[in-house]
Amino acid sequence: MMKRITKKIILVAVALTSAVGWFSPTSAETPKLVQFHMAFLSLGPKWESTTRQERESILKQHQVTALAMLKSGKAIIISSIGHDPDRVVIFILRAPSAAEAKAWVDADPAVNAGLYIAEMHPWWSEDIFKPPNSPPAIETVYLGFLKKGPNRKEGDDETPEIQELQTAHIANINRLAKLKKLVAAGPFGDDGNLRGIFVFRVASLQEAQELCATDPMIKIGRLVVELHPWRVPEGVLP
Numbered sequence: 001m002m003k004r005i006t007k008k009i010i011l012v013a014v015a016l017t018s019a020v021g022w023f024s025p026t027s028a029e030t031p032k033l034v035q036f037h038m039a040f041l042s043l044g045p046k047w048e049s050t051t052r053q054e055r056e057s058i059l060k061q062h063q064v065t066a067l068a069m070l071k072s073g074k075a076i077i078i079s080s081i082g083h084d085p086d087r088v089v090i091f092i093l094r095a096p097s098a099a100e101a102k103a104w105v106d107a108d109p110a111v112n113a114g115l116y117i118a119e120m121h122p123w124w125s126e127d128i129f130k131p132p133n134s135p136p137a138i139e140t141v142y143l144g145f146l147k148k149g150p151n152r153k154e155g156d157d158e159t160p161e162i163q164e165l166q167t168a169h170i171a172n173i174n175r176l177a178k179l180k181k182l183v184a185a186g187p188f189g190d191d192g193n194l195r196g197i198f199v200f201r202v203a204s205l206q207e208a209q210e211l212c213a214t215d216p217m218i219k220i221g222r223l224v225v226e227l228h229p230w231r232v233p234e235g236v237l238p
Contacts, residue, residue, distance in 0.1 A: 034127040035189060036076065037101035039091040039118045046114030055115060062110035069093075074104055077236065081143055081228040088116070090230075098122055122189035123197075132233030141183065141237060142208035143230035144198035151221035168216040176200075181211055183237050195223060199237065205229065 050058070069075035069091075076092045095101035098120065105111055105118045156162050176182035184199040200208040208227050217223040 032126065033124040033186075036123045036125055037093040037095050037098060038121045038123045038188075039093065039101070039105045040121075041089040041091065041105075041108075041111065041116040041118050043088060044111070044114045044117040047116075050113070050115060058109050058113050058115055062108055062115075065108050069104065077232070079230065079232050081230045092123070121192070121194060123186060124189050125184075125186040130236055130238070133235035137234045138231050139201075139234045139237075141230050141232060142200040142202060142205055143228050144200065144208065144212055145226045145228075146195045146197065146223050147226060148193050148195060149218070149221040149224045152223070156222075162222070165216045165220065165222070172215050176211055176214075181207075198225065199230070201237065 047055070066075065066078050070078065074093055074095065076094055078089065078091050080089050091105060093101045093104060095104065102118075102120050105120065108116070108118075110116045111118050157166070173182060173185055181200055181202055182198060183201045185197060187196040188194045198212065200211060202208050202211065205227060209225075212218055212225045212227065215223065215225075218225060
């Protein structure tokens with residue numbers, strides 16, 4: 001049932017020609033970043049205890065709400081990542097504030113009923129929108145969550161060594177972008193454990209892992225990466 005629901009939502013996003021704004025590492029000029037908001041919806045405390053009939057009814061209401069968010073432009077895209085039980089659906093929202101983005105997500109019938117719980121993060125990206133291909137289709141890319149690594153220390157970003165590594169980190173991003181392997185990247189804005197994202201268009205998860213391993217910050221353990229297959233409308237990503 002879960003796979004059917006998320007697949008329908010993805011196809012809705014294609015039909016409505018929604019798209020995500022991305023920070024493009026191929027940009028020749030310094031990009032102008034805009035703040036979006038990501039909501040990671042994972043299975044909530046009431047998922048198992050809710051009867052199948054009631055759950056299906058609530059999920060239909062959830063679908064209607066998702067459609068309305070896409071039509072209104074509040075949601076830029078709604079999609080799923082792999083088969084991760086911790087993060088099931090991603091909402092990317094165009095909201096004037098974090099509080100308003102959270103209010104939209106909390107009003108979702110499935111969140112309100114406890115079938116899902118939502119983890120909210122501000123996310124910075126270039127405001128670039130592309131309609132998906134027509135006829136609509138889905139492609140699988142690989143989404144990498146960059147997280148604080150075990151060798152990250154408070155205030156070490158002020159040291160010459162880390163600043164030099166940061167320069168090398170950006171250079172590696174540009175290198176992967178020129179190879180057309182890394183198609184998007186962007187930082188989270190809440191200074192938490194999640195630092196940013198990579199999006200790879202490659203043949204396999206293993207190839208995405210190998211490319212991540214070339215990052216200087218990942219090499220020294222200042223960053224770690226968590227990779228997932230991500231199904232998105234074709235044509236949305238550059």
